[in-house]
Amino acid sequence: MREDDLDDEVPEDDDDPLCPTIAYTALEKQRWRREWRSALIVKVLGRTFPFPVIARRLETLWAKCGTIQVSSLSFSFYVVRFTSQIDYEQAAAGGPWMINDFYITVRPWRRNFNTKHAEVASIMVWARFPGLPREFINKEAVERIAEKIGKPIRVDRATQSGDRGRYARVSIKIDLTKPLLSKFKIEGITYYVEYEGLHRICTE
Incomplete structure (x- = not known):
């Protein structure tokens, strides 16, 4: 039995007639949840x-x-x-x-x-690091930057292959409850982070 099915059954004692409690057995819930x-x-x-x-x-x-x-x-x-x-x-x-x-x-x-x-609370987005020196446009270096923003998921194929030199691109799982990193430094030089589609994110 999965953990999903191990919740306690709600007792029907002291039931409020104006707001009755509907109770189901663990086996019923297990059966109904299986397809989801x-x-x-x-x-x-x-x-x-x-x-x-x-x-x-x-x-x-x-x-x-x-x-x-x-x-x-x-x-x-x-x-x-x-x-x-x-x-x-x-x-x-x-x-x-x-x-x-x-x-x-x-x-x-x-x-x-x-x-x-x-x-x-979180979402996976594409982030770009424009203007990086060419030697830093590689999987290892880009993931190191991404770790300062959130959880790195995947470095863009064109970034890994070296086909794209104008910017590095990586998908990152970010926490929407925290401020987003907008810039970082490498050897004293400041670089900026661009989030694709960020202006369209709404956490309504």
């Missing part, structure tokens, strides 16, 4: 799109080996179920994902997810 374990909860930050647009875009992004089913929730959240574990893992760990330059937040489905009280 390979699901993701997503939200587009900064803009509300029509449901068909969201569904089509997510299908294009994520339905590579199997199919997905997108369901709308309240407060502009969506839940996406996958028939392919490969697709699920790629959607959960890949990205950053965007729809028309608006970031998509992605989190694993969890029991008792309440959209009204859910907060978007």
